[in-house]
Amino acid sequence: MGASDAAETAEKLFSAGRVVIFTHERPDGDAVGSAFGLRALLRGNGVEADLVFPEPPPVRYREFTGEPDTPTGHYDAAVVLDCATEIRIGKGIYEPRQLADTLFNLDHHGANSIAGDVELIDVKAAATSLLVWEVAAAAGANIPVAAATLLMLGLMTDTGSFRFSNTDARALRAAAGLLDCGAELDRIVNAVYFSKPRNQQLFEAEVVTGCTRLLCGGRLALAGLDESIFKKYGFSMADGEGVIDLLREIDGAVIALLYYRKGEHWKCSLRSKDAAFPVGPLARSLGGGGHEMAAGITLDAPSAAALEAMLVDRIGSMLDSAKKE
């Protein structure tokens, strides 16, 4: 196991004959973009590459991805992308370590606990797709348009189209490089930002008017969604990557909290707009994960009221204690 830079990673990865690629469950744009982007990249450079995907890619990204693969035989390398923990890799059907000799671990999450043989972990990278781009650039690889488009998709979605605090000059220059390689920005933008189904738009309007509350003197924007609203609009949080931004966008809100029931558990998403009040530590203290400014937790609680009381208490304390310092 050893830390690596983009050039070393590139040298080891592009010399593999057969590669199998993994990413995390409930894949977001960066998981989709980095995983399918790496597959297109490797295939475009003479490397045999398969992609194991624990579930169907989100509908909105389907036009870019094509289908995942069923792994066959043994691989020289398994690449795990954008995964902080083993648990999130998949549903236990395929294990990277059983399929391949060498495990590559490429990620930008803090507290990555996967032990790779080749590790390219960079918490300063805006997206895992950015790391894949840098590996490709270091390899001097041929970058097919499909790969450039997928990596751009990952970079754009993980940075909120270059608005979130992880956006930096490095990410913007990578995006420029991806456009130079033919990344189809218009297609991405139309699919991600300008193809909102009307039912989703009406769902979001009701989240804003019927579910959103401002607590802690307006510094916490919160929405709890119950099953009825999903049924009413035929909408699922599998397509709800941007819903929490309806809370984040409110003037004066420092913390955004969105929660909803998922099976036996509660899924909670947290965002911060102020580096003085990171949500990462709170999420980790409750068994969750993510980044400092964008994190998530899966929790058990007897009721929405109990869940909310506990979370609001913790967030309120955080807002108060940091204020006093």
Place this chain on the structure above:
Amino acid sequence: MGASDAAETAEKLFSAGRVVIFTHERPDGDAVGSAFGLRALLRGNGVEADLVFPEPPPVRYREFTGEPDTPTGHYDAAVVLDCATEIRIGKGIYEPRQLADTLFNLDHHGANSIAGDVELIDVKAAATSLLVWEVAAAAGANIPVAAATLLMLGLMTDTGSFRFSNTDARALRAAAGLLDCGAELDRIVNAVYFSKPRNQQLFEAEVVTGCTRLLCGGRLALAGLDESIFKKYGFSMADGEGVIDLLREIDGAVIALLYYRKGEHWKCSLRSKDAAFPVGPLARSLGGGGHEMAAGITLDAPSAAALEAMLVDRIGSMLDSAKKE
């Protein structure tokens, strides 16, 4: 009068002793960013610079701008930024030609009809703020943080945070350069995207649920806003730069049309999501202007119904005729 490139423009502009800056009425982010950004830039490089602004800067940009100036005496140069026509420069109180010897005309609109002595007109530039950045870079100028932030503000707002079709590698590299100069991205993003007053959010939800209709088989998304909705939410279109995106974002919509009453006239905004159906020609045929994919018109009509019938007829014909070709 003569066309110029960034280097020539820089040489002539930075050798002026006193400069007065103008931009267009109803200033958007790029007007604000390029005009106040140029003022900060010139002042940071020993050039005396005043800025004539035809109205108060929009509230949401106020924290970046400071106050405009009252022009005094004679200037070596007047710079007109982001203005396609003389009419839009101001309210006739100050005329650039009467205040200065030399008129600089920097713009990225097509059909720019201002006759400048030095012209830097580039319709491929994503924003006028981008042109100012390139002039500054060509001059090897000192770029104060305040100037970098204002130019980034202009570039971000005119590209819809790097999502609109004017986004290219040049714009992304300029943005990277502006971040290198210390542009405060978090401040811009919090002010522009994550400081939505709750009344605006509720206004927008009602635009979505109560005012939006899909016509032409879903290919035209349209909303007509009457005075009552503005009163109900205490919201003004002076702060409504992004409202039309509520129409544009709908899946399947190719053209977005937003119209509302302004004094004796109707203000109409048009957007296209498909280069095969540009809205620029339609706007120009009705006396409006703008870009190919984003345009506006001020019209007279006896009623909302009459206005809408005329516009829907024209847009429907455009969608049909292009379809047949």
